[in-house]
Structures are given as structure tokens and as C-alpha cells.
Amino acid sequence: MTLIPRDFFARPSIQVAPDLLGCALERETTAGLVAVELTEVEAYAGQADPASHAYRGETARNAVMFGPPGHAYVYFTYGMHFCVNLVCLGRGSASAVLLRAGRVIEGEELARARRAGRRPGTDPDRARLASRDLARGPARLCQALDIDRSLDGADACAAGSPLRVRRERPGSDTTARSDQRKISSGPRVGIAAAAEVPWRFWFEGEPTVSAYKPHVARRRKLVTP
DNA sequence: TTGCCGATCTTCT
């Protein structure tokens, strides 16, 4: 296993993001190991980026982003979902890369059980998830890997870490393919500010990439007069 | 297949 060195992350997130495509994210628990090959990511540029959680400065929630590179920033959103980022550049820069989607390459059955298990009343036989949907989207990826706030701050560059990133094994067929795969870029998903910058990167034609959705302001809940 | 809608709660204004 070749872990990615911290230097890799000590660069602007715009540069790190496309380089992360094809890398493997590993999550180890007592239940077993699940790994995904990253197929879609988004770069966020800290306090200079109005779409970033760090835009308005450091808070308890986003503190990890202001720390050293190579660590995981995990946040909770929409009342039910977790999403994971990897911190880039240096202390105080608060830049990061959001991991939006991946292809499960290890522990597929465990990943599938986690994804199906969180839907009460679902018949596992009837609703067998397609492999491509296991980690297709930032919250789904976190579900498949059992990532929550307890992993906020986890060091992705440490061998003993419950969450780590490695390069695909040199010489493996997947590596050979990933190096030749074409990378596309475009606007980031679901954000209201800086919606035009093409800081989302993905493998062209890869079925595990999530669908693009422009930001839509949520309608206010109807209040009875 | 597309599009609307609700779920559900933390975070910041």
C-alpha cells in the first residue's frame, strides 16, 4: 500500500483536486475494509472562495480546514447527510477538496449493506443497489464508507488511520487505465455563490460520477396564516 | 426520464 505523502496535499486545492482522481480512499472499521477509487471531486479555496464553508472565517464546525493538510474535514448537512473533504495547502489557508463520488473497489458487500441498511422498510432483495450507485454522490460516498463527524480531523496520510488515501497499486490494471482516462472539469454542484468557476473535476464517461445539479433556493415552508 | 417534494437538524445571521 502506497500512502500519499502530506506534500501532495500541501498545494492549492485546484491542483490537488484533479490529481486525486484515480486515487483510493480507504476506510477501515471492525466490520472490514471498504475502498473507493475517487472519480469526482470539487476544489474549494478557503476564505477567498464565497462557496466555501471557510468563507466567513474559522468556526468550531470548520476548524479542521484551518489546520494542516492531509486531514479530513467532515461536515453534517441537510439534517441527515455527511460529506468529506481533504484539507489542502497549509495551516490557515482553509482550502480543501470535496470528495463527491467514487467507484467501490474493495468491500463492495459491506458498502452495499451500509447503503441499503439505512433505508428502513427496504427489501434488500428487491432493492439491490447498482454498483455504480454505492458511492455516487458525496453523502452516498460517506454512507458507503461509514464516515461521520467522528472522523473529522482524521489524518488521511497516516498508516494507522481509520481513513486514508493511497495511490492505486503500481502496475495494477486499474492504475494503467486511470492514468489514461480523460479528466473533465465544470462548475461545482449545488452552490449559490461562485457557481461559474470550473472547479469540479471528474473522469469523463465514468458511470459513478454524480449528476450535475445547479443550485436551487429552497422554497420556504408554507406557514398557515 | 424528469421534476417536485419532504425529511431533518446544525450552523450562522
Place this chain on the structure above:
DNA sequence: GAAGATCGGCAAA
């Protein structure tokens, strides 16, 4: 008090 780096179910087309 409102919106949010989302998702899955359901209805309509």
C-alpha cells in the same frame, strides 16, 4: 429563523 457543498420516493409526461 432560514438556508444548506443532498438524497430517495413518487407523480407526471
